[in-house]
Amino acid sequence: MATITKRKWKTGKGEPREAWVLAYTDQAGKRHKEQFPRRKEADTRRIEVEGQVSTGAFREDAKKKTVVDAIDLFVKHLEKRHEREEKVTTMYLRNTTGQLNTHVKMHIGHIKLSELTARAVSGLIDTLKDAGVGIPTVRRVIGALSRALRYAVSQDMVAANVAQGVRVTSKRGEGSEKVTPPSKAELAAIQKAAREVELTLVATQPGKRPKGNQPPSWLTLGIMFAATTGLRASEQWALRWGKLDLTAGSVKVDTRVDAFGTFSVTKSEAGTREVPLGAAHVNALKQWRIDSKFAGDDDFVFPDTEGSYTRHTNFMKRNWKSDKKTERKGIIELAAIEDIGWHALRHFAISTWIEAGLSPKAVQTLAGHATFQITMDRYGHLFPAESHKIAMDKISSDLFA
Template sequence: MATITKRRWTTGKGEKREAWVLAYTDAAGARRKQQFEKKRDADARRVEVEGQIVGGTYRHEAATKSVEDAVTDYLNDLVARRDRGEHVTEHYYKTTKAQLLNYVAPQPGRAISFDGGIGAVKLSQCTARTISDLRDRLRDAGVGVVTTRRILGSLSRALTYAVSKDMMAANPAATVRVTGKRGEGSKKVVPPTKNALAAVIKAADVNFALKIKFAAASGLRASEMHALTWNKIDFDAREVTVDSRVDVYGNMDTTKSEAGIRKIPLAATIATELKAWRIRSKFARDGDLVFPDTKGGYVQHGNMLKRNFRPLLESVAETQGRKFKPFGWHALRHFAISTWIEAGLQPKTIQTFAGHSSLAVTMSRYGHMFPSESHTAAMDKIAASVFGNGA
């Protein structure tokens, strides 16, 4: 059990001092001591420590380490894993760092100013209430549902790391959920119309038009498309193998998830145009990129949008007028998936081709696109089959 004793001493200047010393043995058998200026603080810590030891949640560092310490250690671990070539991209690291240092443990001099962080909170005092209060402050500050979820997700991973290092006993962020108003944070996927896509393809030069067609037919993410090499296209089987992506910093990595590794069939027309493109491309070896920059390297997606895609959309808008609705590059992926639905492919097949981590992801984003008869017609069919014989 813990004991509290008073300690008195005289300083070198002859001043008399006193303090209260808490002594206890932790669950591992180590003898610990902490000193307090006031007895009530020592008593409060004694009650806390005894409860944690009995409950098996005591961690020595939890009383001295803060959430900011846990965040710092986690970010350092991400750097080490990134440098070892593990599954941590530069983009993931920088995004996580921004979320944690802008909102969780705000640092001075950053672009975003948020004064509701919890960096100073000791890990022993970090509870689910601490996390939920942070969530509420983020929402009150105007941070959206999706962004709040991402911030708390990064915090949860940092605290999970702290648990793995015995800095705390449990992750209090694991049970905290972020909810919003009905419909808030969800966006209904609306692909471009066939007419709008046709107008853009018609206005593009032959090489860029093929790139747009391929994206709108294959459904590849931009990061996957920029990483695609010729040896991943089987012209005999007319299918493309997707197993890698490139981030915004030009670093090659595996796909977003294990489900992202997939094979996608190609239409004959797309395969024929790809063959012609390979013949006229300066980079046609098996290991070369299918859609490289002028030097054969990875295309910077932002530059491609700025220099090619957006000016193309503006040009089409000028000629088409109000009937043309501009769309983003990622909408080409939505277009591909919408055509698969229109063609009658089964949801599970669409999930596979899209590289979604689960069928729930596919249905939550595209479920409204699947055709279905009216509810009243469905009820008529049921009634006819059940009650039609006079039952």
């Protein structure tokens, strides 16, 4: 049973002061006292405590520990998993830590876990929006906070994960996951520009392999590979010849490499997949394997100039966008199209699958999406509605007959 009593005293200057003291006993028989400036706050806490004690959900640590403590404990947990290589990549560890430190600790890190509510999480969302943080980033931040609190629950720091179920809403169209792939004309311009870059290399380095900031000799082929197979950059740069079946015409995707050189399994179980290759693409790859100095089964299909994996950030700076240091124009500038990223090639590939008539489920499988919902959220608007029109024509003709 919890009780609330009023406490009065005088300050050193003789000024009267008062507070409301909540006293209660937890399920282990330990006595607790908490002080509040207003009766309403004490009553709110009393109701919460009585509910937790009666259900056995009371956590003493929640009175003392803050959101910062929960985050720090969660990050240490991730660091240990990373050391043990338990599906925590360097990229994931750094991104999650950065999101929690930058956006959560700054605004609600001081709040005691016992006082953290869903309303406080909603307030954090509003604060981030007001600060101009994009909706996708806000969603990632709240997701990271929810995972941190879930771990805190598992460690008996707090009774409930109040961030679970809190939604990040947005204006219509804001933060939408729907993608707009490059057009065929834009891809043709990209291919032409890539060829120009390769020809420039041949003219300046006749008979020599590219070095330093020079483009790789597989540039045109690499772009077409991404635009037809839909592999993510991390999957394409990790791809080795042994994963290509140039007889049957397929590529097995089961590995990725992050920006820090950490090789791991694909993003999700669904990411492990087999993607078919067209005959023209198979022929081009066969020729490239003959031409490449790195053609062993364990060699990378799209290596850097030394035969190691291609570092995506360096590749983008040196080839995709203009290099300010060397004043060499990048592919996007030469193509004279709107600035897009390499990932747009994956969007292009998926859009061509849809145009060719593949079912949504087949698209999900080939793209390696973890859920069908992801496929439809991003690409559902691209599926042709002709069958819907045919159905409506039939219905209307029957009604008006």
